[in-house]
Amino acid sequence: EDQVTQSPEALRLQEGESSSLNCSYTVSGLRGLFWYRQDPGKGPEFLFTLYxxxxxxxxxxxxATLTKKESFLHITAPKPEDSATYLCAVQYNFGNEKLTFGTGTRLTIIP
Amino acid sequence: EAGVAQSPRYKIIEKRQSVAFWCNPISGHATLYWYQQILGQGPKLLIQFQNNGVVDDSQLPKDRFSAERLKGVDSTLKIQPAKLEDSAVYLCASRRVRDRSYEQYFGPGTRLTVT
Structure with missing residues (x-):
């Protein structure tokens, strides 16, 4: 089964403290990797596509950066308004254009 | 440009009852998706339409879920009868067919609670 794994599940940072979120995928034949941001009570909002x-x-x-096995979302000097859940999703060359989402990283930026 | 509209925003029903959700995609977007997002998980595709035809419904529990997009514009997702495990947010998304970035635009979702 297609696997998309995000880590960490949750991350708390002080305002201005840079860090990275990880998204790893297991199947070859990647067409695109997508990053979305989701605020509580809202639908995901598109951020990036990497090919x-x-x-x-x-x-x-x-x-956002992409290697053959994983993607990183680097956050530099974050602000409290960057607090959200960040989702990654992969789309493969075979089959239709279905997106397979990871479970997300819940990011909290503390003022 | 108006975004993807969904209604209702919240719904509480008892198990074995029926419920329907409505979605109006962005004007001109031929592709429409319904996702189920259980708390703490990423969205899972239930069904994909292109115009009024079904492209993928492989993960739709067809014994209780149904969806239609009769005129190729708005869409309805129905659950009948509902189970406790159907409690989730139901997201609708749309995309332009010719958009090479495959970017999907999501609506705000409908939060369903089954008691």
């Missing part, structure tokens, strides 16, 4: 190993994308304090 090939070595690719990087940035948005404000977030940078």
């Amino acid at each position: 090939s190993a070595g690719e990087e994308k940035e948005k404000e304090r977030l940078k």
